[in-house]
Amino acid sequence: MTLPSFGPPTNWIEVPGANDRRDVENFLGRVRKMDESAAVRIVDTGGALRFWARTPFGPLGTRVVVGSASAPDQIVLAHALALNPDTDGRIDLGYLMPSAWQGMLPPPGGFVQIELVGAQEILDLARRGRDVAADESGPLGVAPSLLDQDVISINPDAAGGATGGDDGGEGDAGEAAATAVKMHTVFALTGLGFVPSRAGTAPAGEKVRVSVRGPWVRLDGRFGSVYHRPESLPLNVVR
Structure with a gap:
């Protein structure tokens, strides 16, 4: 047949x-x-x-x-x-x-790099966060207060200002005022396997790039990127 x-x-x-x-x-x-x-x-x-x-x-x-x-x-x-x-x-x-699908996508370009963070620091933050979550999470899962915690604070003056945009042009240092990386972004980056590691150890010299555009914060690992935009802000695309 x-x-x-x-x-x-x-x-x-x-x-x-x-x-x-x-x-x-x-x-x-x-x-x-x-x-x-x-x-x-x-x-x-x-x-x-x-x-x-x-x-x-x-x-x-x-x-x-x-x-x-x-x-x-x-x-x-x-x-x-x-x-x-x-x-x-x-x-x-x-x-x-x-x-x-719920929610918007980030703009395709125009992000400004404001810092390079050691990949091992990211892995250590994720490990400590998991330890806290194991001790303090309730029946509804990980406590929102842990996910919303600022774990990396970046002062553009201390970081030397913006180092350029991902579209090849010069970055605008005004984009980079007082940026905080929250624990949920660290969890997302490591949970998706975007930071290379072996037994919890990153390769020597491995970095994670932190970039911003408007309200969006982006973390780039070797294998992928994560984006976060505070939900309290208006949901209109930055162009």
Whole structure:
């Protein structure tokens, strides 16, 4: 009996590199471990795909790989996405779930680097935070007071001011006034595996970059980035 052919997928992505597919699978595995019902947003930036997920702590995490897509912006559920290409190299996304995504994405560029923090310091903060959470968390999970705690405070004068934007231009030091990195952002960065480590130790000299644009704070690890914007501020895109 010949099975009917349903044709090529309607909603698809292409990630031609095997290493890139493994990287995305690792990212998706981390996302699923944090939240089995998490939504993943896939944005085609022209030659690259940016995979987004919101962590249970609040900040957004993103991983970028070389690839293309059938549409510039598609939303699926993490548990339903498997990176198994067909004979044409396309990965079928199945049904899209646009209603599963809540909130806005950060602006695509214009971030200003204000500090480089040692990766080991980030790992140590996450470890101490987990220890406190284990002792003080209740039946509803990690206490909000712990997640909202400022764990790194950056004074742009002490840090030497802004060192340039990610769009190749000069940074605006006015963007960098009194920036604080909160514990939930540290948890998101380490929980998604964006800081390389072996047995809790980062490679010597490894750094995490802290950048800002308006109310957004971004942390860049070697394997990905996390973004946070205080929810109390108006939800309009900075352009």
